[in-house]
Amino acid sequence: MQAEHNIRKLLRVTGLVQGVGFRPTVYRLALERGLSGFVYNDAAGVGIELEGAPEAVGGFAAALEKDCPPLARIDSIRQSDLPPTGETGFRIVESRGGAVTTAITPDAATCLECARDMFTPGNRRYRYAFTNCTHCGPRFTITRALPYDRPQTSMAPFRMCPACEAEYGDPLDRRFHAQPNACPECGPHLELWSADGERIDCGDVIERALALIRGGSILAVKGLGGFHLVCDAENAAAVARLRARKKRSEKPLAVMAGSVASARSLVELSELEEKTLRSRARPIVLARKKPGCDARLPGVAPGLSELGVMLPYTPLHLLFFHEAAGRPDGVEWLERAIPLVVVMTSANPGGEPLVIGNREALKRLSPIADYLLVHNRDILIRCDDSVVRVVAGAPRMVRRARGYTPEAVPLAFGGRPVLATGPWLKSTACLTRGGEAFLSQHIGDLSNASSCRALELAVEHLERLLEIRPETVAHDLHPDFFSTQLALRIERERGIARYAVQHHRAHIAAVMAEHRIASSALGLALDGVGLGTDGSAWGGELLIVSPAGFERRAHLLALPLPGGDRAAREPWRMAASVLWALGRAGEIAQRFPSMPGSGAMARLIENPRLTGRTTSMGRLFDAASALLGLCLEQRDEATAAMRLESAAAGVSARAAGKAWEIAPDGTLSLLPLFERLLEVPNDPQAVAQASADFHEGLAQALADWLLETGPSGLPVCFGGGCFLNRRLTVRLLELLEARGIRPLLPSRVPPGDGGVALGQAWCALMAQREGVPGPGDVLRTGASFTKNQSR
Structure with missing residues (x-):
C-alpha cells in the first residue's frame, strides 16, 4: 500500500509493562510489520505511536498480546487515531513523567537464559552472582519510585562498562534497558566477612562459603529482599546451633534444594506443587514429607508432616548448587539431583524485621552467624520469602511477599484512594488506586x-x-493496635476520613475483594482471635457482609479464655476450659500435672472478672491438640494446630454419629466432639486416628451449621487462618459442594491476617460507593482483651 494511504495510531498500554522487556518486544514487532513511530515508558504505562499500512497497524495490538514478554501483564490497550506524519523508522525514546498509573513487577527468579550465561565457560558472566535480564532479577526491592529507570534504583551507583552499555542500548538484545544490568567489570561484587566484619581473602568466595557451610558453620547471606541465615540442613548440630542462637525452638525451618529432583527426594510433589515451586515467584512451598525426611534433615521441621522447600531464585543461590554439583557446564544439571540441601531461614532475630543492610547485619546477626556473605548492591525494600500451601486445588498464600508483591489485586470497582493499615499479627498495609488494590x-x-x-x-x-x-484510612476495630494508632495519626495529621473495620468482617471482605463481589456475601470466618463489636474475643463467626456493614448471624459457643493471651501460648489452658465446660473440671489437674497452676485453673475459669470468653476456632484447635497430648505449650503461633493436622496425615477418618449441637439462636457447640477425645489412649496410632476423626467431625459440624443457619442465595466466602488447614478445608468444601454450594477462598492473598488489610480497604471502598463512609464499625463496649491477645 502506498505511503499516502498509511494510518497512524496511539496505543496506550497499562499493566505490568515496565522493566520486563516490553519496549523491545514492541520494537521487534514494529520492525517485522514495517511500521514507523516510537515507544516510550511513562507513569501511566507504555505509549506507542505507530504509522504504516492499515492492516499492519490494526493488527498490532493482537500481535502484542500474543507475544507479551514472560514477566509482563497487559491490563488494557486503548487506541486512538492520529494524523500521519510521514515518519520513517521506529525508535525507543526516553521515559516521560506524569501521574503514575502503572505498576512495577515483583522480583523474579533467574531465567534459564541467564543461568546458561552463568554456566557457560568463556561467557563474560561466567559464575557472576548478579546476572539478570529483562526477563528476571530484582525489581521491587531495588526501586525507589516510578518510572522504573536505573537512576531510580539501587543500581544507580554502578556505571555500566562499554559491553553492558551496548546490550542496554540494543533494542534486540535481551538486556535492553534491563535496569540492574551489570557484569564482573562494572557491577556489584561479593565479599566474605568474619563475624567481626573483617574481609576474608579467598580465591573464590562461593567455594569458600560452601566449604564453611559443609563444615558446620552458619552464614548470614545477603539476598534479594534481605539476609538469610544458612546452614547445612543435614547437619544436626548446625541446625540445633542455629535454633539456639535464633531462639527458634519449635517453628519449622525452610530449606532450599538445588532442583526439583532434589526436592522430590525430600517431599511428595503434586503437579500443582511442582508448578508453584518452579514459578517465577519461587515461593517456599509446604509439601508432605517423604519417609526418611526427618532422619535426613534432623531438627528442621520436627513433629510435622510437611516441609517448606524452595528452589534457587538468585544467581548467588545457583552458584552454591553449581559448586556443590562440581561446576558442570550448561544448564542440564539443574534438572538433576544435587548433593546439597541448606536451611534458608529469614534473618530477623527476635521477631524483628528482616535485616537488609551490611552494617546492620554485622550488628544484629553476628551473635547468630559465624560468617557473613555480603554484596555492595543496596536492598531498598525489605521483602521476605513468600510461603504457599496448595489447598483445595489451588496455591494459597501463607505469607505474601517476594515474587508476588506489589502485584495488584483487580477490584470490581474503584473509588477515592484508601489506605488500610492492617491488623496486629502478620501485618501488611494496602493502598488502592482506581480499581486496583496494592x-x-x-x-x-x-x-x-x-x-x-x-x-x-x-x-x-x-x-x-x-x-x-x-x-480515607481504614483500620482494625481494636483501639490499642499500633496499626490502629497509625491510622488515627494519619487521620489527624492529614485531615482525611477514617473507617474502622471489625477483624472478621475484614477477613470475609478480603475474599469478596479478590472475587470481585460488590454486593452481599455470607462469610464463615475461622481464626485465632479478633476484637468483636461487643468487646469480646471472636474467632468462629458466621457473618453477612454487605457494602454498608455486617450482621453477626451466628457464632461458635463462647468458652472461657483462661489467662487471656497466655491461653494462646499454652494450649493446655484451652483444654482445661473445654473440660470445665463439659463438667469435668476435676480432671484438669490430673490430665496436666506438670503445668503450673493446673490445680487452681478451675477457680480461675469460674471467675468472670478474671476470665473472658472467646468464640475462637483457633483456640479449639489448641484445645484438641493439648487433650491429645500433642502440644501443651507453644512458643510459635499455630504449632498446636499444625501438630494436630500432621498427626492425622495419611489416616482415614472413621464414620461417626453427630457430635455437635446447634442452639435455636444458631450458636454451634462442639463440646460433644471434644468429649470423644477424652477417652483416647496415650498411643500414637490412637492419637492419629482421633485427630483424623476430629477433623472429620469438625467439617461435618461446620457444613451442617452453615446449611442450617446461613441464608441461601448469597455467595459463600471462607476467610481466616484456619482455612490453611488442608484437611479441614478440603473436606468442608466436599460436603458443601455435594449440597450445591461452592464456597470461595482467596488465592491472591492469605486467608489469614496477611489479607486483612485488603478486606479493610474493600469495606471502605464499598462504604464510599454507598455514600455511608461514616466511622465504620463501632466498638460498643470496652475491649475485654489486650492488644497482645490477638493470636
Whole structure:
C-alpha cells in the first residue's frame, strides 16, 4: 500500500509493562510489520505511536498480546487515531513523567537464559552472582519510585562498562534497558566477612562459603529482599546451633534444594506443587514429607508432616548448587539431583524485621552467624520469602511477599484512594488506586518498635511508588493496635476520613475483594482471635457482609479464655476450659500435672472478672491438640494446630454419629466432639486416628451449621487462618459442594491476617460507593482483651 494511504495510531498500554522487556518486544514487532513511530515508558504505562499500512497497524495490538514478554501483564490497550506524519523508522525514546498509573513487577527468579550465561565457560558472566535480564532479577526491592529507570534504583551507583552499555542500548538484545544490568567489570561484587566484619581473602568466595557451610558453620547471606541465615540442613548440630542462637525452638525451618529432583527426594510433589515451586515467584512451598525426611534433615521441621522447600531464585543461590554439583557446564544439571540441601531461614532475630543492610547485619546477626556473605548492591525494600500451601486445588498464600508483591489485586470497582493499615499479627498495609488494590509485602507481628517502623516505611513506600495520597484510612476495630494508632495519626495529621473495620468482617471482605463481589456475601470466618463489636474475643463467626456493614448471624459457643493471651501460648489452658465446660473440671489437674497452676485453673475459669470468653476456632484447635497430648505449650503461633493436622496425615477418618449441637439462636457447640477425645489412649496410632476423626467431625459440624443457619442465595466466602488447614478445608468444601454450594477462598492473598488489610480497604471502598463512609464499625463496649491477645 502506498505511503499516502498509511494510518497512524496511539496505543496506550497499562499493566505490568515496565522493566520486563516490553519496549523491545514492541520494537521487534514494529520492525517485522514495517511500521514507523516510537515507544516510550511513562507513569501511566507504555505509549506507542505507530504509522504504516492499515492492516499492519490494526493488527498490532493482537500481535502484542500474543507475544507479551514472560514477566509482563497487559491490563488494557486503548487506541486512538492520529494524523500521519510521514515518519520513517521506529525508535525507543526516553521515559516521560506524569501521574503514575502503572505498576512495577515483583522480583523474579533467574531465567534459564541467564543461568546458561552463568554456566557457560568463556561467557563474560561466567559464575557472576548478579546476572539478570529483562526477563528476571530484582525489581521491587531495588526501586525507589516510578518510572522504573536505573537512576531510580539501587543500581544507580554502578556505571555500566562499554559491553553492558551496548546490550542496554540494543533494542534486540535481551538486556535492553534491563535496569540492574551489570557484569564482573562494572557491577556489584561479593565479599566474605568474619563475624567481626573483617574481609576474608579467598580465591573464590562461593567455594569458600560452601566449604564453611559443609563444615558446620552458619552464614548470614545477603539476598534479594534481605539476609538469610544458612546452614547445612543435614547437619544436626548446625541446625540445633542455629535454633539456639535464633531462639527458634519449635517453628519449622525452610530449606532450599538445588532442583526439583532434589526436592522430590525430600517431599511428595503434586503437579500443582511442582508448578508453584518452579514459578517465577519461587515461593517456599509446604509439601508432605517423604519417609526418611526427618532422619535426613534432623531438627528442621520436627513433629510435622510437611516441609517448606524452595528452589534457587538468585544467581548467588545457583552458584552454591553449581559448586556443590562440581561446576558442570550448561544448564542440564539443574534438572538433576544435587548433593546439597541448606536451611534458608529469614534473618530477623527476635521477631524483628528482616535485616537488609551490611552494617546492620554485622550488628544484629553476628551473635547468630559465624560468617557473613555480603554484596555492595543496596536492598531498598525489605521483602521476605513468600510461603504457599496448595489447598483445595489451588496455591494459597501463607505469607505474601517476594515474587508476588506489589502485584495488584483487580477490584470490581474503584473509588477515592484508601489506605488500610492492617491488623496486629502478620501485618501488611494496602493502598488502592482506581480499581486496583496494592498489598504491601509481609511485615510481621507489630510486637516491637522495629516492626512498627517497618509498617510505616511500607506505607510510605507504597504511597511514593504509586504517587497516591489516600483520602480515607481504614483500620482494625481494636483501639490499642499500633496499626490502629497509625491510622488515627494519619487521620489527624492529614485531615482525611477514617473507617474502622471489625477483624472478621475484614477477613470475609478480603475474599469478596479478590472475587470481585460488590454486593452481599455470607462469610464463615475461622481464626485465632479478633476484637468483636461487643468487646469480646471472636474467632468462629458466621457473618453477612454487605457494602454498608455486617450482621453477626451466628457464632461458635463462647468458652472461657483462661489467662487471656497466655491461653494462646499454652494450649493446655484451652483444654482445661473445654473440660470445665463439659463438667469435668476435676480432671484438669490430673490430665496436666506438670503445668503450673493446673490445680487452681478451675477457680480461675469460674471467675468472670478474671476470665473472658472467646468464640475462637483457633483456640479449639489448641484445645484438641493439648487433650491429645500433642502440644501443651507453644512458643510459635499455630504449632498446636499444625501438630494436630500432621498427626492425622495419611489416616482415614472413621464414620461417626453427630457430635455437635446447634442452639435455636444458631450458636454451634462442639463440646460433644471434644468429649470423644477424652477417652483416647496415650498411643500414637490412637492419637492419629482421633485427630483424623476430629477433623472429620469438625467439617461435618461446620457444613451442617452453615446449611442450617446461613441464608441461601448469597455467595459463600471462607476467610481466616484456619482455612490453611488442608484437611479441614478440603473436606468442608466436599460436603458443601455435594449440597450445591461452592464456597470461595482467596488465592491472591492469605486467608489469614496477611489479607486483612485488603478486606479493610474493600469495606471502605464499598462504604464510599454507598455514600455511608461514616466511622465504620463501632466498638460498643470496652475491649475485654489486650492488644497482645490477638493470636
